[in-house]
Every structure is written in C-alpha cells, then in structure tokens.
Amino acid sequence: MSDAMTNAAEFTVSEIAQAVKRTVEDEFGHVRVRGEISGFRGQHSSGHAYFTLKDENASIDAVVWKGNWARLTFKPEEGLEVIATGRLTTFPRSSKYQIVIDNIEPAGAGALMALLEERRRKLMAEGLFERDRKQALPYLPRVIGVITSPTGAVIRDILHRLADRFPSHVLVWPVRVQGDTCAPEVVNAIEGFNALLPDGKIPRPDLLIVARGGGSIEDLWGFNEESVVRAVAASGIPIISAVGHETDTTLIDYVSDMRAPTPTAAAEAAVPVRAELVGYVDDLGSRQRQAARRMSSTARDRLRAAAAGLPRPNDLVATQRQRLDHAASNLFTGLRHSVQDRRVAFSRIESKLSPRVLLSQRQEVAERLKNLSLRAEAGLRKSVDRTRLTYDPRAERLAAAAQRLVERKRSLFETIAPKLSATALQTDLVHAQIRLAPLAARLMAGIAQNLTDRRSALNQSGKLLASLSYKSVLARGYAVIKDDAGNLVHERAALSPGDGIVIEFADGEVGATVAGSPVIKKKPRPPSGGGTQESLF
Template sequence: MSQVLTNAAEFTVSEIAQAVKRTVEDEFGHVRVRGEISGFRGQHSSGHAYFTLKDDAASIDAVVWKGSYGRLTFKPEEGLEVIATGRLTTFPRSSKYQIVIENIEPAGAGALMALLEERRKKLLAEGLFARERKRALPYLPRVIGVITSPTGAVIRDILHRLDDRFPSHVLVWPVRVQGETCAPEVVNAIEGFNAFLPDGPIPRPDLLIVARGGGSIEDLWGFNEEAVVRAVAASGIPLISAVGHETDTTLVDYASDMRAPTPTAAAEAAVPVRAELIAYVEDQGARQRQSARRSLASLRDRLRAASAGLPRPGNLVATQRQRLDMAASQLTGALRDSVSQRRLAFSRLAAPLQPRLVRQRHAELAERLANLERHGRSGLVKTVERARLRLDPCSKQLPSAVATALERKQSALGRVLPRLSDKPLRAELRHAQSRLLPLARRFDQAGGQMTTGRRQQLEQLRKLLETLSYRSILARGYALVQDEAGAVVTSQADARPGDALKLTFADGDVGVTVAGAPVARRKPARSGPDDGSQESLF
C-alpha cells in the first residue's frame, strides 16, 4: 500500500465544535424567527423552558433561560405561532444548533385573537365571568380608587367628570398601562387596594376603576393577561373596567362587576349627579311634607266627623247629676226614718233589759238552780240509801259466798290440775285476761266521758249564772240603787230629798243622800223637716 502524504491541519472534535459555535454566534447573533411552538411542556425544574420552533419544512430547538422567562410578555404555549427574538448557538455535546430566545410575540393579530379566545374559554369554564359573581356598585362611594397611568388624559377626564357630578375622595395608584410590566403592576394595584384596612391611615376605597385609553390589541394585551383577570375576579371591592374605547374588549371587562365603554363613562357610573341628587332629595322631602299635610287633613276631617257623632259632655252627666240631686234631697228624710226605726228597735230591745226584769230573771234562775241542787242532793241521798238497803244483805252474805266459791274453785282445781299441765292453764288464764282487759278499758272510758259531760254541764250553768247575774250589768257602767231597808229603788218618785240611798257598783258600794226636789224629765225638741239639721242616731 502506498501512503498518501498531506499537509492539512488536524483538528480535535472540540476544536471543530467551538469553531462552529463561534461562526454561528457571530453570523446569527441577533435573529427573529417565525414558527409554531411544539413540544412545550412548561418550565423545567431548573426554571428554563425547552421546546421546538417548526414550520412545514424544518424545525429548530429553542431554549428560554430562567432569567428571560420571567420577563416575557407572552408566555410560550403549545401550538402558538410566534416570532421569537434571540440568537443562534450550538450545543457541542450533541452537534445541534438552537436558538436562545429573549423575547416572544404572537405572529400577527390572528394569533393574538386565537390566543385571546382560547384564554377566554378557559376562564369562562372556571366561572370567573359568571353573572351571579358580579356585585352591585355602591350608590354613593366615599372613596374611589383609580388604577391608571398618572400621566395622560384618562386620569384628567376621570377627575374632571367626578368633580362635575359629585366631588369625591379619589386615590390614584399609578401603573403602566402597556408593556411588559403592565400586568404585574395592575395586579399589585388591585391587591394593594384590597389590603387597605377600613379604619387605617389610608381609607379603603369603596369602588375601584381600572382605566386606560384606546389602542391596538397589542397595546391592550396587558389587560388580557390571566393574572390580571384573576385579580379582578378576586377583588373584594366592586370594580369598574374602563379599558380602551367603546369598541375595544378585554378579558378584564368580562371579570369586572361593570364594564364602562370609556373612562369618562366609568366616572359617570361611579357617582350620581350631585345637583340631581339634591333635587331628588328636595322633591322627596316636598312629597313627604305634602303627604304628611294630606294625612293630617284627612285625620282632622275624620276626627271632626267622629266628634260630631259624640254627645255633649254635659248631656252625658245630666242624668247622673239629676239622680244625685234627688238622692241628696231624699237623704235627710231617709236618715230621719232610719233613726226612728233604730229608736223603735232599741226600745223593743231595752224593755227586757230593765234592771228589775233582769233581777227578777236572775232570782227565778237562782231559785231554779237551788231547787235543782236540792232535788239533786235529795235524789242522790235517796239513791244511795236504796243502794245501801239493797246491798247490805248482799254484803252480809258475801264473805260466806266468797268462801263457798273459793272452796268450789279449789275443789274443781284440785280435780282438774292433776289432769292438766301448766301450759293449758296459762292459756286459759291469758284467754280470761284478754276478755277482761277490753271490759276494763271500756269501763274507764265510760267513766271519763261521764265525768267530762257532768263537768261541761256544770260549766255551762256557771256561765249562764254569770250572764244573768246583775253584776255583769254593773260591769258595763250601771249601778244598783237601794234604800235603807235594802229595797231596790226603780223610779225617781221613790227617791225623796233627804233619803239615804246605797249605790252598788261593780267594784263596791257607795252611800249617797238625795238632795233637792225631783226634776221633771224634758224631752228634746224635735227639729222640723226643713231646718237642715240631722237627728242623732242614738
């Protein structure tokens, strides 16, 4: 074999790989590549993203480093046609080239609309656009929070319109309304307003307005971001979206509580017209006063009609007044008749209560009591004598009869005891004792009852004697008048001047002497029926 000699330089694989890498990076250091994303599975655990850009004839590997991925305005999505801006490089280990992407943007309005529609369907399926989630706006918010650019016509239009309609306290949270930082700044503003405390140093808004002027779909894309839509839906404060002109529509409009076609319309929806409100309140006040006057007039007419049907107060008491006058005129005569009837009743009762009759009744009862005592004593003596006469013969025969009975019992016991044991004898004795004990208790009870009855009868007779005794009458303030012979003086004519009399009171006797001539009793003059006086009841 012949050996071919050459003077070509030899390269290692690494040198070739590095030379190719420098050539590619120098030639394609900044490129814009249009293609469809394929094989995207989200970020790697390292934070980098790997996928492929392809068209109908070729494909190229793509990588987005972790630091660049967070700055992307449009995140890569599977099947999305994009324009990727970056640089080409190689990966020496596998002899492949790839594009390191620094920015991604959709490839035209059609791609953006497709992405927008896909995102809208996704959020709609989650219920973020449901009508029942939307809340009513406060009628008159005290504080209004505005999220927009601090420079530009939007904030001036909102403030001017609020000042014209109803001046309110406005808090402005400045944000960028387009570009890469638009979405995170709007999210931070919404969450920041919701984090305010109701009684904090900065008042918590009652209403939020997210506003921006018109623009292309690319300019308004920050308000189509999923993070912004979710922040709007999660806001605890009612929110009005006023992004773009009337023909512009963003996903924020679907999630907000109200969509305004323009920022000026959002200000008009936020507050009422102060002048109209004042006029409305005045009109309501006038209507209320007019209604109150009509109600009072109606009540006054009803009261007048009701009072016309009522009788006069004087007529209501006229009959009662007449009855009172008649009763007053009859009162004097009724009292006089009552006094007369009482006097007659007392006179009938006083007749049996005269001292003479009382003494006579006392004497009769005393005599009856003495007779009863004598009859009782004599009867008792006679009964005892008869009993003694009946029992004396028996008592004389009693010792012999007892001795005879004892002898008979002893002889009977003598005959019986040998045949009976102690146990039957004790049983017979217990039987006899059980028969005698009830009889003894009944005898004691009867004797006690008889003694109690006789004691009660004696007590009743004693009380009757005390009641009929003239001394009980003396205890009530009366006195017994007797002459020197002891006879009772019952009339004035029996007492002559100079006679010595004895007055017996309840606690003793007093001797008196009659002085002067007897005085005739004079009856009190009776008053006429028309003198206006009233007779005594006693």
Template sequence: MSDAQSNAHEFTVTEISSAVKRTVEDTFGFVRVRGEISGFRGRHSSGHSYFTLKDDGAVIDAVVWKGSYQRLTFKPEEGLEVIATGRLTTYPRSSKYQIVIEQIEPAGAGALMALLEERRKKLLAEGLFAPERKRPLPYLPQVIGVITSPTGAVIRDILHRLDDRFPSHVIVWPVRVQGETCAPEVTAAIDGFNALSPDGPIPRPDLLIVARGGGSIEDLWGFNEESVVRAVARSAIPVISAVGHETDITLIDYVADKRAPTPTGAAEMAVPVRAELIAYVEDLGTRQRQATRRAASSLRDRLRAASAGLPRPGDLVSTPRQRLDMATTRLGSALRVAQHNKALDYQRVSGRLAPGLLRQRAESARNRLDTAATRAAYGLQTRLGRARLAYTPLAGRLRSGLLAAPVDRGARRLETAAARLDAAYLRTVETRRARLDGLSKLLSSVSYHQVLARGFALVTDSAGNLVRTAADVQPGDALSIDVAQGTIAATVAGAPPIPRRKSRADQGPDEQESLF
C-alpha cells in the same frame, strides 16, 4: 499489505464542536426567526424554558434562560406563532444547534387576536366571566380607588367628571398602563386596595376603576394577561373596567363588574349627579308634605264626622239629674214616715222601760262587771307573775339599746312606706281621673246627636222603625224626621228625588285640600 498513510490534520470531536459553535455564533449572532411554538410544557424546575420553533419545512430547538423569561412581554404558549429574537448556538453534547431567545412577539395582530381568543375561551370555561359573579356597584361610594397612570389625561378626565357630578374622596394607585411591567403593577394595585383595612389610616375604597386611554392591541395587552383578569375576579371590591375606547375590548372587560366605554364614562357610572339627587330629595319632600296635608285633611274630616255623632253633655246627665230631683222630692215624705214609724215602735216598747226595771238591769250588769273585773285582776296578776319568772333569766341579756336599732329601722320603713303610699295613692287617683276623662270623651264620640248637629237626620216610620233605604217606604207613608233642633213630620210623595248638591264628604282629597 499496509494501510495508506494520509497527511490530513486530525481533529478531536471537541475541536470540531467548538469550531462549529464559533462559526454558527459568529455568523448568526443576532437573528429573528418566525415559527410556531411546539412542545412547550411550561418552565423547567431550573426556571429555564425549552421548546421548538417549526414551520412547514423544518424544526429548530429553542431555549429561554431564566433571566430572559422574566423580562418577556409575551410568554411562550403552545401553538402560538411568534417572531423570536436571539442568537444561534450549538449544544456540543448532542451535535444540535438551537436558538437562545431573548425576546418574543406575536407574529402580527392576527396571532395576538388568536391568543386573545384562546385565553378568553379558557377563562370563560373556568366561569370567571359568568354574569352571576358580577356585583352591583355601590350607589354612592365614599372612597373611590383609581388604578391608572398618574401623568396621563385619563386621571384628569376622571377627577374632573367626579368633581362635576359628585365630589368624592379619590385614591390613585399609580401604575404603568403598557409595557412588560403593566400587568404585574395592575395586579399588585388591585390586590393592594383589597388588602387595606376599612378603619386603617388609608381608607379602603368602596369602588375600583381600572382605566387607561386608547391604543393598539399591543399597547393594551397588559390588560389581557391572566394575572390581571384573576386579580379582578378575586377582588372583594366592585371593579369598573375603563380600558381604551368603546371599540377596544380586553379580557378585563369580561370579568369586571361593569365595563365603561371610556374613563369619563366610568366616572359617570361611579357616582350619581349631586344636583339631581338634591332635586329628587326636594321632590320627595314636596310629595311627603302634600301627602301629610291630605292625610291631615282626611283625619280632620273624620274627626268632625265622629264629633258630630257624639251626644251633648247635658243629654248624658239629664236622666240622672231627673232621678236625683225625684229622689229629693220623696226624701222629705220618707223622713216623716220613718219618724212616725219609729214613734209607734217606741210606744209599743215604752211600757217595758220602767225606771225600776232599768235600775235592776243596771245593778245586775254592774255585779257581772265587778265579778269580771275581779277575775281579770287575778288573772292579770297570775300572768304577770309567770311572765316575771320567765323574764328573770333573760333580764341580764336584755338591754334597751338592742331594741333601739330595730325600732329605728321599723320607723324608717314605716316612713318610707307612708311616702310611697301617698305617691301611689296620688298616681292611682290621676290614673283613674285620666281614664274617666277618656271614657267621657269616648262616650261623647259615639253619640248620634253630634251627627244631627252637622245637618244629618234620623228618619223613622209611623211604627218607630228606622228607615235605612228608599225601598223601606211607599208613597203616602208617614215619616218622622229628627233633626238637631226638633222633629219634622213628613209624608212620602212618590216624586223623583231632588238632585242634591255635592257635599263635602263626597269631595275627593284634592278638592278637600283646596279648601284649606
């Protein structure tokens, strides 16, 4: 039995695969597919990305070539629902069809919000949003770096507000504030400002402001990228986030050191109001001057009180003067008594002072002196001879010039020492005089007579004891009241005390200040 023959055309596997590939690519040359990303494990070592798109009923393989991946505004992430734009093709080796993706966009605002929330939780878990990481802003930055578009209204608003509040040196780093290049440019700007040298030709800013105007979540998406968030987190310069309006929230707002509701608000946070600072400094100066006047008034009162207690100079020298007068009075009689005593002593020994006795004693002394002179001359000759013998071997080596230099040096040292001695003597005298003057002033400052001169009084009882409190006396007790010009005798009457006028010492600092 023979096999049935057929006239059907025979295709090779390659022919079938190529025909299917052409048909699929011609029919689905441009498609938009909505689905959930599944099986995404990051980019392959070749730079390409492979994953699948799925929905409730089917799965399709997807690939993003290396060149297309770099141009994607939104990068693929596991579980993200997206709308992928590309073309369908087949992979002949496995008889599969797949979509070659050229652009990816989230499937609506809900998907973007879900992606934003997922990123926020991820970065929050890493501690990038921790409050303790945030640094205080400099009170008055010298240089402010602004990262924004140079052509928008944002930079004009910031510069205008800074000029109104406190004119500062501003460096603008121009970037695109939306689109696929926004995140890389903002990241590069933050890192670039941090890389500047503090003493370089371009000064390093003390504060950074990242700003742009309001917009949709898609417009602001560049400020939700991880690269921007991590650049702000590692910035050594404090950062103010001013992205969008007050109701717009981006991830950079969580990591920045301060979030401003608007770019104008960021400028207000960056610098204080110059006029308010001037007013504050003037107020401090006024308060300082008032405090100085009060302190000077208080010290003046204390000085007066202390000077009132000092004794009069005449009182200090009155006792020594009296002692000197008494000694002068006794000096004449003491001299006469001394003269009389010496005359008596002379009379007692005058009998032994006969001329012959004196001549005998003088002759004996002369003999002893002659003997001593003879012995001295002999001894001198002997020592001179010995010295001459000792000098003879050295005479050849001794010259007058050798002694001149030491003599000159000694003379100069002597003159220097004499000059220093004179100066030291003068300084010592001046020091002792200044110390004596200080002690004299101190002695005057502790005397109680000056206190009496100011109107105070020293009260003692009949026994001479000081009366310190009202409880120390009883009605009928005799008192002695010492004032500046004399002593007053008084008796305690027992009547109620007379109200006294408010004295200067009892007045407060403000009342005393008014007197000046």
C-alpha cells in the same frame, strides 16, 4: 492512496465542533425566526426555558436563559406562533444547533386574538364570567379607589367628572398600564385595596375603578392576563373596568361587576349627579308635605262629619245629673237613720263590754296560749326525732352512692382522656393551619419580592463595579506596574536599576527587571510623526 501519502489536515472532534460553532455564530449572529412553539413546559428548575420552534417542514431547538426570561415582555405559550429574535449557535456535545432567544413577540394580532379567545373560553368554563357572581354597585360610595397611571389624562378625566357630578373621596393607586409589570402591579393594587380595614387610617374603598386609555391589543395585553382576571373575580369590593375605548374589549371587562366604555363613563356610573339628587330629594320632600296636608284636611273633614252626628254633651249628662241631685237630697236622711240604728245596736251589747269580763277573757286566752306553746315545743322535738330516724339512714346511703358515682366518672374520664387530648390537639392543629395559611402565603410573596429587589441591586452594583474597575482601562492597551511586594509604582523615581517588577496587562501578568536609570525630569514630547520615545527599560 494510503494515509501516509495524503496531505489532508487532521482534526479532532472538538476542533470540528468549535469550528462549526464559530461559523454558525459568525454567519447568523442576529436572526429573527418565525415558528410555532412546541414542547414548552415552563421554566426549568435552573430558571432557563427550553422548547422548539417549528413549521410544517422543519424545527429548531430554542433556549431562553434565566437572565433574559425576566426581561421578556411576552412569555412563550404552547402552540402559539411567534417571532423570536436571537442568535444561532451550536451545542457541541450533541452536534445540534439552536437559537438563543433574546426577545419574543407574537406573529401578528391573529396569534394574540387566538390566545385571547382560548384564555377566554378557559375562564368562562370556570364560571368567572357568570352574571350571578357579580356584585351590585353602591348607589353613593363614600370612598372610590382608582387603579391607573398617575401621569396620564385618564386620572384627570375621572377626577374632573367626579368633581362635576358628586365630589367624593378618591384614593389613587398608581400602576403601569402597559408592559411586563402591568399585570402584577394591577393585581397588587386590587389586593391592596381589599386588604385595607374599614376603620383604618386609610379608609377601605366602597368601589374600585380600573382605567386605562385606548391602544393596540399589545398595549392592552396586561389586562388580559389570567392573574388580573382572577384578582378581579376574588375582589370583595365591586369593580368597574374602563380599559381602552368603547371598541376595545379585554378579559377584565367580562369578569368585572360593570364595564364602562370609557374612563369618563366609569366616573359617571360610579356616582349620581349631586344637583339631580338634591332636586329629587327636594321634590320628594315637597310631595311629602303636600300629602301630609291632604291627609290632615281629609281627617279634619271626617271629624267634623262624625261630630255632626253625635248628640250634644249637655243632653248626654242631663239624666245622670238629675239622678245625682235626687241621691244627694236623700243622703242626709239616710245618714240620720243609719246613726240611730248603730246607736240602738251598741246599747244592746253595752252590758257585755264591762272591764271585768274583758280581763277574764284575756286571762283565759293567755292560759290557752301558754299551754299551746308547751305542747308545740314537745311536738317539735318529737317531729325532729322522727325525721332524723327517717333520713339518717338515707343520708348514709346517699354518701355511699355519691362516692360510687364519683369513682365511675373518674374511671370514664381516665378512659376517654387520651382520645380527648388527641382530638383536641388535632383540632388545634387544623385551626392553626387555617390561621397560618394566609400568613405563609404573604411571607412567601414577601421573600420572593425581597429576592427580586436584592438581585436587581446586586446587578446594578456589578455594573457600577465593572464601570469603575481598572480592568476596562487595561483592555484599552494600558498596563499596571507593581514592585516585588505587590505595591503599585506611581513614579519613575521609585525604581532603581536591577529592581524586579510585575507588569499587569488585560490578559495576565509578566515579570521584568529595571535595566536603565530612571529619568526624573520629563523631556519635551517629540513632534508628531517623527522622533523617538524614551523607555524606562
């Protein structure tokens, strides 16, 4: 049969594609699909994520739009079996169907445990769980930082236990302990405590406690995130992890410096019992005093034994006293003989000490001194002249040599100056990069956080604008009337026959002309179920 004789309808490719799209979306408006994630390479530059869900017999393309990505409580990972919730649609350009995902959850606890074990092996291979890198806990921390929810029973248990054992200064950094914001908030808390200065207005903690009550593996998943594990590993403050009950194990337990089975046990491990410590100190003081008394008694006994073996003091000095008495008795006689001997010696030299002899000797010494002074002045001049003749030529050669040395130094400096400048500049650039790298990282993090806050504020403003806009009123069947100038018409009295008006509906505007006379006075509303309604036109 020829084409001219058939009565089959003719469709374009676009019409067929749109018809298939409507059929698929109407039939599969909301579905849950279980499959393994394949081909996931992270978010696209546009913010959307594309991958494939597959099982042993088939596969389906999947897409997560940028707006839904931030609201996912569980992010997709390559090879993970998940249950995806969304709607089926088609992509007309390539004649493919795909699922637009609104939510992703792991396909049972087995999938999460497999992911957890894979992540644990990866971090263990990097050496983050090694015992050698763990820090020792301070015996008596002055300040303790607690990272947990401020409204749960965990913080009350910790504070109560610390008050019972050893009252300490506690700083609480409030965080969410489950959900998609748990991991970044815990990371910010750890980094924030480490950034505090020891002598700042807020003291830097000596010990951190990361605590949470028990729950399912999904509830505790925030403490299995890689970012949290790396933040704990990089902390300069020792950390005690107290996440879940004794049977619960998270990755933060492997990397922390100590793992406590419960938050209460973490408080007990953080500080000693004050009463026991006071008793221990008192016991040490008592033992020290007893030891001092025993040492003093022993030394006293040894001193007494040594003193018993020594001779009496009077016996030691008796001989020396006798020698002193004998010398004292002979002293007067010896002094008298010494005076007589001196008198005889002076009488022998008395004749040589007349004034005339002494004056002659003085004049002779003065003449010799005068001659020596004249000779000394002439000799000094000769010595200076000889020294000048010796050192003046040397001084001239020394000045020339110094000038040549200065010229060589200047030439050498001019040769190496460019290299020295480039090296110094390169060194300054390296130091500047080292100083600016942390500032750049903090700046980028601040910009990202600011963009997130602005985006959230813009979304809220858009929702408020949509709720207050008159467009939603038009969608319910109402209309807006404007005059030729585009002004709103509030009353019928403002219209006259023949005036041009514009009526705005939800799907567009239409022009109209007022045909009848406006009625100023309102008429009674006709009874329900009968009568007619007066129109302006």
